[in-house]
Amino acid sequence: MKRFTTNSKPCKQCFGSNRIIILFLITWLFSSCNFGNGLECTVYPDLYYNIPEAELALIPFNAKDTLIYVSNQKDTAVLVGKGSNGNYTWKHDQEGIYPDCPGKDFYYEYINYYYQSSNAQFKTLTLTLSIPVLTYYPKNPPSSTFNVEINYSKIISGLGLMWISDEKRYLDSVVINGVSYKGYNLKGYPDSSRTVLYNAKYGALRIQWAPDQVWLKQ
Numbered sequence: 001m002k003r004f005t006t007n008s009k010p011c012k013q014c015f016g017s018n019r020i021i022i023l024f025l026i027t028w029l030f031s032s033c034n035f036g037n038g039l040e041c042t043v044y045p046d047l048y049y050n051i052p053e054a055e056l057a058l059i060p061f062n063a064k065d066t067l068i069y070v071s072n073q074k075d076t077a078v079l080v081g082k083g084s085n086g087n088y089t090w091k092h093d094q095e096g097i098y099p100d101c102p103g104k105d106f107y108y109e110y111i112n113y114y115y116q117s118s119n120a121q122f123k124t125l126t127l128t129l130s131i132p133v134l135t136y137y138p139k140n141p142p143s144s145t146f147n148v149e150i151n152y153s154k155i156i157s158g159l160g161l162m163w164i165s166d167e168k169r170y171l172d173s174v175v176i177n178g179v180s181y182k183g184y185n186l187k188g189y190p191d192s193s194r195t196v197l198y199n200a201k202y203g204a205l206r207i208q209w210a211p212d213q214v215w216l217k218q
Contacts, residue, residue: 041102043102044103046105046106047104047105047107048106048107048109049106049107049131049134049142051110051111051130051131051144055129055143055144055161055162056129058200060201060203061113061127061203062084063082063083063084063114064081065115066079066081067081067203067217068217069207069216070215071122071213071214071215071216072212072213072214072216073212075122077117077119077121077215078117078118078119079117079124079125080116080117081114081115082115082116083114084111084112084113088108088109088110089108089130090106090107091105091106091107091108092105093105093106106134108130108131108134109130109131110128110130111129115127122209123151124150124151124152125150126147126149127146127147127148127203128147128148129144129145129161130144130145130147131145132158143160143162143163144160144161145158145159146159146160146186148204148207150207154188155191155194155207155209156187156188156196159186163184164184164186164200167182167200169184170184170199171185172185174206174216176216176217176218181197181205182199183197183199184198185197186198193208193210194208195208196208202217203217204217205217
C-alpha cells in the first residue's frame with residue numbers, strides 16, 4: 001500500500017545567538033536550539049502514525065471494486081469504485097511551559113475509498129480507514145477505525161477495525177439470496193437507528209439507512 005505524505009509542516013528553523021559557544025552548538029545539533037533569549041528548546045522529530053500493514057490486509061474491498069446493493073423496496077444501486085486517496089491529519093502539541101519553543105507535530109494516516117452510483121437513494125458510498133487523533137502518544141500505532149458514509153452523511157465513526165473483524169464477536173446475521181452470513185452489527189453515531197452489518201470477508205453486508213430502508217449486498 002502506497003503511503004501518502006504531506007508537505008504542510010510547520011517550520012522547524014531555529015535562530016541562534018551570536019554568542020553561542022562551540023560546545024553549545026554541538027549540543028544543539030543533536031537535540032536543541034537557542035532562540036536568542038536564553039531559552040533552550042528540544043527539537044522533536046515529526047511523528048507519523050501509519051495504518052499497520054496487518055490491518056490493511058484485513059480490508060475485503062479495493063478502490064476499483066463494483067459493489068451491488070438491493071433494497072427492501074427492490075431498488076438496485078450499482079456502486080462503481082472511483083479510486084482512493086490518503087493523507088495525514090496533522091496535530092500540533094505545544095509545550096505549555098515553553099510557549100516560544102516549536103513544540104511537537106503528529107501525523108495520523110487515513111485512507112478513503114470512494115464508490116458512486118446513479119441511484120438517487122444510494123448515490124455515494126465512502127469507506128474510510130484512519131488512525132484516530134489521540135490526546136496521548138503511544139510508542140506503537142493504535143488500531144485504525146472504520147467509518148462508513150452514504151450520500152456524504154456519516155453513519156459509523158470511531159469503531160476499531162481489528163475489533164469488528166474478530167469473528168468471535170459476530171452475533172448478528174442476515175440472509176442474502178438464501179445464504180446466511182454472520183457479522184458485527186455497527187450502530188451509527190449519533191443516529192443509532194442507522195446500522196451496518198460488517199463481515200471481515202465480505203465487507204458491509206447490510207446497511208440500514210432508515211427504519212424503512214435496508215440495503216443488502218449482492
